Amino acid sequence: MEESGRIGGAQAVINLEIGPSIPISYHPCFGPHEDLLLLEADYNLISDIFNESVTLRGLPDEDAVLCTKSKTYSIKFVGNSNSMFLIPPSSFLEEPVFDNRFVSVIKLASGNMELVEVSPRLDKLKQLLLENPYSGSEVEEDLALYTWSDLVNTIQASDEELRNGLERLSAIEIDGYWRVVDESYLDLVLRMFLHNCVLKSWCFDELDEDEVVDALVADEFPSKVASHCLRVFGSKVGETSKWKLEPRLVCVHFARRILKDEKMRLESFMEEWKKKVPEGMEERFEMLEGEVLTEKIGIETRVYTFSVRSLPSTPAERFSTLFKHRPKWEWKDLEPYLRDLHDPKVSMEGLLLKYTRRAQARADAEPVFSAR
Secondary structure, eight states: OEEOSOOOOHHHHHTOOSSOOOOEEEOTTOSOOTTOOOEEOOHHHHHHHHTTOOEEEOOTTSOOEEEOSSOEEEEEEEEEEEEEEEOOOTTSSOOSOOOTTSEEEOEEEEEEEEEEEEOOBOHHHHHHHHHSOBOSSOOOTTSOOBOHHHHHHHSBSOHHHHHHHHHHTTEEEETTEEEEBOHHHHHHHHHHHHHHHHHTTOOTTSEEHHHHHHHHHHTTOOHHHHHHHHHHHEEEOTTSSEEEEOHHHHHHHHHHHHHTTOEEEHHHHHHHHHHHSOTTOOOOGGGGTTTEEEEEETTEEEEEEOOGGGSOSSHHHHHHHHHHHOSEEEHHHHGGGTTTOOBTTBOHHHHHHHHEEEEOSSTTSOOEEEEO
């Protein structure tokens, strides 16, 4: 490479045909240029990058991620054994003379940044919101609470993934802050809601939102919490303004309230559960997949809470937690705890191969999984 007063830009390389060569020289501004990095991006990302619809997210002590509106990408530096020449466009400097028979190198790059799609890092979201659940009181100034802007700047996830994460946590925006509702308080709201259903002869499958909210507001619950109760335990009826209660969601709530952190005899639990479930709904043990587990103690079967909601969202940590809790899993027990697990790069079969060992006593026997 020669030092030359002649300056040529990238256009000379772009127009270069196959076969011919072109001399290169140092640009007058040649140097380390730490602010210039090569980024390798998928073709589908190019428009997002040039339209400035991507953001870098992460705190100073975290590895940054790049987010589009709907996806999250890790950023990794990939070194190359051969250095790459960075050639600026001809318009880089206002020079009086350009010679497109030459190209001028402004920097030698020893590698590039690579983008790899990853799952959003939402465990931190759960941790932050569960620190101060909403229990009906006014916002207190000394509580650590988070606005949407705070969460965007703190959680490594795209906007769409962050909203989905808030929805899965049944979070609600109250006075500008995103909160999860305390389970005991939500239980109180639900019980009053069900009481009103009986008192006013409301049908579980055809609930008018305005009537429900007005009734709960009259019982001194905030209107937002009243609407939230419908969204947590119900679903919209088509395109109408009507709602219906989902039996599974209501039944699971009461099952969790009964068990809490206790282990109960299965028969006792089922008996107590039946008493708590509203008349007109039928409780079935299959409803509790991913919420409870059973264990044999002698001739007794005991049931206890083990909710998928409490598990880490990353595959490595999820499998580690599962196998610490139970060294061996039958597939029928394990599968409910893996349904929501997602890795953009690996299928469920791939995750099982990576993190588990599969054993079968016989060809027709239920497979058993243990840690790899």
